[in-house]
Amino acid sequence: HDIGSHDNLLEAGLNFVADMTSGDFIGYQALMTQRSKGVPERRLVQFRLENPDPLLYHNEPIVMNGEIVGYLTSGAFAHAVGSSIGMGYVNVPLLSNEIISTAEFEIEIALERFSAQASLRGWYDPKGLKMRQ
Template sequence: RALRVTYVGELGWELHVPIAATGEIFDALMAAGAKHSIRPVGYRALESLRLEKGYRAWGSDITPNDTPQEAGLGWAVKLRKNMDFVGRRALEKISGTALKKRFAGFTVDDREIVLVGRETILRNNEPVGYLTSGGYGYTVGKNIGYGYVRNADGVSDDFLASGEYELVVAMERTPAKIHLEPLYDPAGEKVKA
């Protein structure tokens, strides 16, 4: 089964094949792609690309403790349709209320800083959350981290944009810039081709 989806920010394919056929299919793909200089990539390359695009990783960026709205994925939930799904009633209860936490991206300019996740997010010198994932974006040339910014009074776009941010990396504070849009292809043109 071939699905026209991406987890790296460029139009691509995801192949679902029987385990026993993976070697044969891998060999066929490598042979067919040789004229295009195809080569395998590792998990860290995929991680770098998904961070640049702002794709969430299950288990770190999104967990059962996060709502789709908090994770910036509210567009994927169809509350206006008369269709039941697990968690619908819980989402209806909080629909229209101010979010107490929001998923956001952060970059640091210092290339020596290594973000891996779990770094503390400071807003105006106060801890407001921590990074859920991090890494280096080779296409955009920046260190990238994602995490949730929390505020008991609500986390609006204005609240997020008006703060001065730092990340605590290895016990040292480093200036950070907040991003609410993907760093790579924010309009999503590359995946619409």
């Protein structure tokens, strides 16, 4: 659900997994073209509902400052953080941590909007320390 054939590493925040200096992988030219444009037109963003009761699945609208800017690609209850989390592409050009930190995010579930925190990193172990053990 989260990363498909129409998405790229820059939008998904996964450019660190490719050796950009090698030039020998499928999609290299397309990725370099996208990279030369600067910040992507959309970003894969992580969300955490502030209310622990509602559940997220996928396709719920992402609302930023009162406007629908995308849809969740996946969601589930995260016992490690005590609430539902999800991720989805936010279609806002030049989206950055600074913009995310000052924006108001909501996720719409069955026509009701719930406040959400947003981040370009995961909610649990965002530095990936557990994976490196």
